[in-house]
Amino acid sequence: MILIDSLTMKYGGFTALDDVSFASEPGRVTGFLGPNGAGKSTTMRIMVGLTKPTSGHATVAGRRYADLPNPGREVGVLLDASAQHAGRTGREILTIAARTMGVPGRRVDEMLDLVSLTPTEAGRRVRNYSLGMRQRLGIATALIGDPHVLILDEPANGLDPAGIRWMRDLLRGYADQGGTVLLSSHLLHEIEVIADDLIVIGNGRIVAQGTKAELLATAGTLVRTPDTAVLAQAIASAGLVAHSSGPDLLRVESDPHVVGRIALETGVPLVELRAAEGAGLEEMFLELTAETQREGAAA
Amino acid sequence: MSTTTITPTSGTPASGTPTSGTPTAGARRTTYPPIPFGRILGVELRKMFDTRSGFWLLMSIGILAVLASAAVVLFAPDEEIAYGSFAGAIGIPMSILLPVIAVLSVTGEWSQRSGLTTFTLVPSRGRVIAAKAVAAVGVGVAGMAVALAVGALGNVVGSQLAGVPTQWDATAANLGFIVLASVLGQLMGFMLGVLVRNSPGAIVGYFVYAFIVPTLSGVLASTQDWYRDVQQWVDFQYNQTSLYDTVGLSGDEAAQLAVTAGLWLVLPMLVGLWLVSRSEVK
Ligand SMILES: Nc1ncnc2c1ncn2[C@@H]1O[C@H](COP(=O)(O)OP(=O)(O)OP(=O)(O)O)[C@@H](O)[C@H]1O
Ligand SMILES: [Mg+2]
Numbered sequence: 038m039i040l041i042d043s044l045t046m047k048y049g050g051f052t053a054l055d056d057v058s059f060a061s062e063p064g065r066v067t068g069f070l071g072p073n074g075a076g077k078s079t080t081m082r083i084m085v086g087l088t089k090p091t092s093g094h095a096t097v098a099g100r101r102y103a104d105l106p107n108p109g110r111e112v113g114v115l116l117d118a119s120a121q122h123a124g125r126t127g128r129e130i131l132t133i134a135a136r137t138m139g140v141p142g143r144r145v146d147e148m149l150d151l152v153s154l155t156p157t158e159a160g161r162r163v164r165n166y167s168l169g170m171r172q173r174l175g176i177a178t179a180l181i182g183d184p185h186v187l188i189l190d191e192p193a194n195g196l197d198p199a200g201i202r203w204m205r206d207l208l209r210g211y212a213d214q215g216g217t218v219l220l221s222s223h224l225l226h227e228i229e230v231i232a233d234d235l236i237v238i239g240n241g242r243i244v245a246q247g248t249k250a251e252l253l254a255t256a257g258t259l260v261r262t263p264d265t266a267v268l269a270q271a272i273a274s275a276g277l278v279a280h281s282s283g284p285d286l287l288r289v290e291s292d293p294h295v296v297g298r299i300a301l302e303t304g305v306p307l308v309e310l311r312a313a314e315g316a317g318l319e320e321m322f323l324e325l326t327a328e329t330q331r332e333g334a335a336a
Numbered sequence: 337m338s339t340t341t342i343t344p345t346s347g348t349p350a351s352g353t354p355t356s357g358t359p360t361a362g363a364r365r366t367t368y369p370p371i372p373f374g375r376i377l378g379v380e381l382r383k384m385f386d387t388r389s390g391f392w393l394l395m396s397i398g399i400l401a402v403l404a405s406a407a408v409v410l411f412a413p414d415e416e417i418a419y420g421s422f423a424g425a426i427g428i429p430m431s432i433l434l435p436v437i438a439v440l441s442v443t444g445e446w447s448q449r450s451g452l453t454t455f456t457l458v459p460s461r462g463r464v465i466a467a468k469a470v471a472a473v474g475v476g477v478a479g480m481a482v483a484l485a486v487g488a489l490g491n492v493v494g495s496q497l498a499g500v501p502t503q504w505d506a507t508a509a510n511l512g513f514i515v516l517a518s519v520l521g522q523l524m525g526f527m528l529g530v531l532v533r534n535s536p537g538a539i540v541g542y543f544v545y546a547f548i549v550p551t552l553s554g555v556l557a558s559t560q561d562w563y564r565d566v567q568q569w570v571d572f573q574y575n576q577t578s579l580y581d582t583v584g585l586s587g588d589e590a591a592q593l594a595v596t597a598g599l600w601l602v603l604p605m606l607v608g609l610w611l612v613s614r615s616e617v618k
Contacts (some may be wrong), residue, residue, distance in 0.1 A: 086459045087452065087617040103459035106370040114456045120449035124387035130453075133386075137371065137379050137457045162388065178453060 038063050039084065039186060039219055044093035046079055046241075053079050054090070055241045061219040061234070063185075066212045068232030068249075069221040072325055076241040077221040078116065081190050085114050097186055109138035112186045113179030118171040118194070123164035127154060127174045130163065131181060138182045148177035153203075168195030176204070187211060189220040193227055205231045225322050229253075237318075239325035245318070252318050258289045258296045261309035271303040272296070282320055288313050376458060376467040384441050384471060393440075397433050397479075401426035401486065409494045417495050418503035420581075423487025423514075430479045431518055431580075435525030435546070438472035439538045442529025447536075451617045461613055469526050476522035480515045509583045517579035520597065521546075524576075527601055530608030533615065545600075550574060568592045572600035 039061040046054035054076045061067040071077050082088040084095045086103040094101065097112055105111055121130055131145045149159050152173040163171065172195045179187060187208070193201050208231060212218050222228045228235070235252050237245040245252060262268050265287055272279045277299075278290045285308070289296045293310055300307050384390050404425035412421055442465070445451030458464050495502040525542060532538035550573035557564045567574060568589075575593040585593065 082616075082618060085456050087455060089614075089616075105459075107368040108459060109457045110366075110368045116452055116456070117449070120452040122383075122387055122444055122448040122450040124389055124448075125450075129386050133379055133383060134453065134457060136375065136382070137454075139371065139375060 038098055038217055039067075039188070040096045041080065041084070042094055042096075044080065044083060044095065045091045046076070046083065046088070047091045053241050054083075057093070057238070057241070057243055059236045059243060059246055061217055063217045064212055064215050065233040066208055066218040066220070066231055067234045067236060068228035069219055069236050069238065070223070070225060070228050070322070071221075071238035072223055072322075075223075075238045075325075077223075077238060078190050080238070081114075081116060081188055081219075081221065084188060085112070085116070087116075107138060107182075109134065109182035109184070110140075111182075111184050112188060113182065113184040114187075115175040115179040115189045115192055117190065118168075118175035121163045121171070121174070124162055126160050126162055127166065127170070128159040130174060131159075131177055134178050134181055140182055144181050144183075148181045151180065152177045169197060169200060172196055173200070185215070186217040187219065189218070191222055192220055193222065201227075225319060235318075237322065237325070244325065245321060253314055257313040258291060258293045259286060259309065259311050259313040260289060260296050260300065260307060261286050262300070262305050262307050264305045268300060268303060268305045271299050271305070275299055280320060288320065371458060371463075373463060373467065376463055377470055380441065380464070380467040380471045381474070383444075384437050384475065387440075387444070389440060390437060393433050393437055397426075397429050400429035400433075401483075404429065405490045405494065408490075409497050414498065414500045417491075417498050417500050418505040419487060419491045420505045422490035422494055423484050423506065424580075425490065426486050427480060427483035427514065427518075427580075430483050431521055432546070434476055434479045434518070435472075435521045435542060436539060437475060438468075438522045438525030439529045439542055440535060441468050441472060442526060443533055443535040443538045446533040446615075446617075449618075455617050465530065465609065465612055468529075469523070472522040472526045473519050476518040477515055480518040484511060484514070507583050510581070513579040513582050513585075517576055520576050520579075520601070523601060523605070527605040527608055530612050531604050532608075533612070546573065550577070569595060570599070572596035 041057060041059050044054050044057040045052070057076070057080060059067075069077050069080070079088065083090045084097065084102060085108075086101070096102075097105065102108060102112065108114075125133075128145060128149065131148055132142065135142060135144050149156070154170065154173055154177070158166075158170060163174070166174065172192065176189075176192060179189065192204060196204060208218050208220065212233070220228070220231075229249065232249055234248050235246065236243060237252075259282065260268065263285055265281070265285055269279045269281075269287060272287070272289055272291075277295070280288045280290075282288045293312055297307075297310055300310070385394060405422055408417065408421045408425055445454055445464075454464060455461055491504070492502055524545065528538045528541045528545065532541055550571065553567060553571045553574065557567045569592055575589070575596050578589075579593075582589075
């Protein structure tokens with residue numbers, strides 16, 4: 038169980054986190070979603086006491102992380118897989134973690150096996166690791182203490198498709214056995230597949246949170262047509278609300294058969310008409326990303 | 337310095353114990369004993385030498401010691417083939433290079449960013465940093481002990497090779513001061529580490545501190561009369577290096593050492609420790 042209570046983090050005049058509160062429950066995978074620079078890593082660093090917040094606090098299993106007697110045995114943390122001494126071998130890094138936590142040395146081999154790093158690879162210096170190998174080593178470090186809480190910042194980064202699949206199954210299994218899993222991502226689709234609960238953060242503020250089912254169950258209809266303007270007007274005059282979901286796409290807060298009838302009556306050609314499962318979330322996420330667009334005015 | 341493993345107080349779960357590395361997540365709730373300081377110390381000692389840079393620093397001390405001992409046998413005049421020369425042959429490269437290990441032990445956590453893991457596994461930065469300080473001092477003492485022992489061996493073998501009588505020119509008091517000088521050197525490396533927290537910066541700082549400042553101070557003392565009178569009250573390196581060939585400190589000398597150490601070592605170390613406790617690890 039992770040509890041985040043009104044965290045605010047200011048860097049000089051810049052507010053990186055603004056009154057952030059949420060919980061990550063045992064037995065569930067919580068997805069922490071937000072565009073680049075939203076404040077995900079900052080929140081996670083505060084959780085494990087690496088950064089002091091301006092105000093608010095975070096607890097893990099009812100205690101401040103720093104008050105855990107042997108945190109590695111209770112909370113597995115992966116913040117940045119590249120943050121390792123480049124001159125150490127993968128095996129040495131795991132050995133150091135195992136010794137600090139006081140777990141038997143055989144856990145090192147078990148973990149190498151679990152994340153599919155071969156003995157040769159484990160004997161290589163981390164300087165010469167590929168991105169995916171570093172990520173696997175980072176996951177091994179997080180798991181070596183057999184913790185009941187996992188805090189993982191973008192764990193899928195750099196993993197190949199088989200690796201992503203493997204990690205998804207691993208985290209699912211973890212949560213099914215009662216573990217608490219919090220993982221961040223900036224990709225909605227990546228997190229949609231695995232998370233039970235979603236926390237969406239944008240510009241340092243929580244903009245949505247709930248179970249995946251709730252958030253994806255935004256009722257409505259997606260309708261694709263070349264004549265969006267005409268259709269939008271007809272929908273408005275029928276007293277319904279339409280949102281633009283793309284250049285030729287509308288999301289209407291109503292059922293597909295109602296929207297289909299309006300289109301027929303208006304004589305607008307349709308390319309697509311379907312129930313909008315999760316489109317609300319996607320729209321919101323795109324809007325969030327658009328606000329912090331780094332690519333300038335794209336189309 | 338135990339690195340023995342500790343099992344959870346309430347034992348492992350009766351059933352569902354993983355036979356392979358499969359994680360078991362949190363169906364259980366155990367209380368774990370706090371991490372003992374000795375374990376942190378053991379890990380920090382290990383981390384000083386398990387990197388490529390740590391390994392090569394040790395190797396270069398060994399290589400320099402062998403070369404210097406050989407040079408004593410081959411080139412030193414007979415009356416200088418004595419214990420002090422051999423102990424110095426290994427002790428001098430050690431006293432120069434061991435502080436670099438102390439520097440890197442601290443700065444690596446920031447420069448190599450391994451602190452992200454270190455300070456997550458042991459959230460109390462004070463304990464980690466204290467372990468690093470103790471390890472640095474321990475390495476300084478052990479290093480000098482090795483230097484003095486190998487120097488004794490070198491003296492026996494070297495004097496035989498050179499065909500001169502074996503001379504023992506060091507007293508126990510002198511050996512004690514050599515160890516003290518080495519400890520101060522290690523603490524200086526540690527201090528620069530916590531103050532700068534960046535490997536290249538702190539190493540440059542160390543060489544400026546250990547070689548350039550004393551040289552400038554020496555030049556100043558030889559040209560300016562007024563400075564010569566106060567040098568021993570402001571030049572820490574002067575007082576520290578003179579420990580290597582002293583057999584006793586006068587009251588004045590002890591006071592000078594204390595004053596300059598306070599100024600050049602303790603004060604910046606306090607600033608560094610304060611910075612470490614505040615700095616964001618990322
Ligand atoms: N020390 C600092 N000084 C100033 N601003 C900072 C500092 N640290 C972080 N920030 C800012 O805080 C914001 C949040 O950063 P954070 O790393 O938490 O984002 P993120 O959600 O993890 O993004 P990404 O998906 O790219 O990893 C960013 O705008 C970042 O520039
Ligand atoms: Mg991030």
